[in-house]
Amino acid sequence: MTGSEIHGPAPEAAAPGPASADGPPDGAAPRGADLQSVVESLLFVAASPTPLARLAQVTGATEDAVNEALEQIAASYGLAGRGLRLLHKGDRVYLTTAPESSAFIEKFLGLDLSSKLSTAALETLAVIAYRQPLTRGDIETIRGVNCDGVLRTLIARELVEPVGRLEQPGRPFLYGTTLQFLHYFGLDSLERLPPLPADRDAGAPPPTT
Template sequence: MRSLLGMVEALLFVSGDPLSLKDLTKATEWDEDAVHDAVTALRQRYREQDSGLQIVLIDDGYQLATRPEYGETIGKLLAPHANRLSKPALETLTIVAYRQPATQAEVEAIRGVSCDGVLKTLQERELVYEAGRKQTPGRPILYATTTAFLHYFGLTSIDELPALPEDAPTESEQQAAKISLEAASAL
């Protein structure tokens, strides 16, 4: 009989996306408690073996991934700068992450510059997605972060984002600053 540990490990290896306990249970045809125990045992095995791999929990799903401490080495093999985000992309992504769902206009009001191209790039890289439409005139698109965003930043859920600093400007302060800058540039 095939080993449940082996089956779970193989499923996690071939899947490009996190797999929930339900997915693993369905594929292995074992009960959920046994599958959960197998995932726990595999996670422990990878830790004890000082492996370059680990099983991470991302948005209620498990995924086989490399350990962060080997990221630089892996980056040397793969395209050295392929996964880096530009400063505008990071700024835009940060605003979406903390304000989600957020419209393009809301992001631009905070950044002070157009970000339509940046949002398209973030969508192409599957870090943000269209989460619907805001119920206001014009029905602008609402953007939110994806599971790939969680994976990229090593987060289990959006709740793990660090708290914003107490001295961060409020939205009304940001709006007042934007109006002041627009008035100054008109002079």
């Protein structure tokens, strides 16, 4: 055939497939300040404490890089006197409000966030904080009293949670503190707990202040 050839219609471009749930959307892991921004955004929208591995999976960065970004974010909050804080517990991290703002948040939301714990609850909480994980029986042995009701209160206040079971007959629950515990006492990690006096009896309840 001479002259211009007649071509059929151009093939339609393939529709883009769904974005992968793993790795960054554009295939390139963010770095430096960009990684800090992305990690901060992810924590802002997260509904629950987020494992470090999950942040690395979504961003495509290494866990070391994500951890460094978290340290930079936490430092920026501290230096600037910002209203947010990063809380760490194990491999999980959580973005929350600064404890200094709690009274204003309580007023704004009409909540009672500052209701005080009883002396018994504080003593029980101190035992758990310094000696976790431990069973209810361990707590009662240390305190010398029944702690069933107090423990239920601490769980209801989301200051204490079951963290496993002891591998012995009956498999009793092991209890530990929560991220809400850190927020309640204005700590960013358990490493910030004040040290016990060197001469304190290991079987005596730790200080509550």
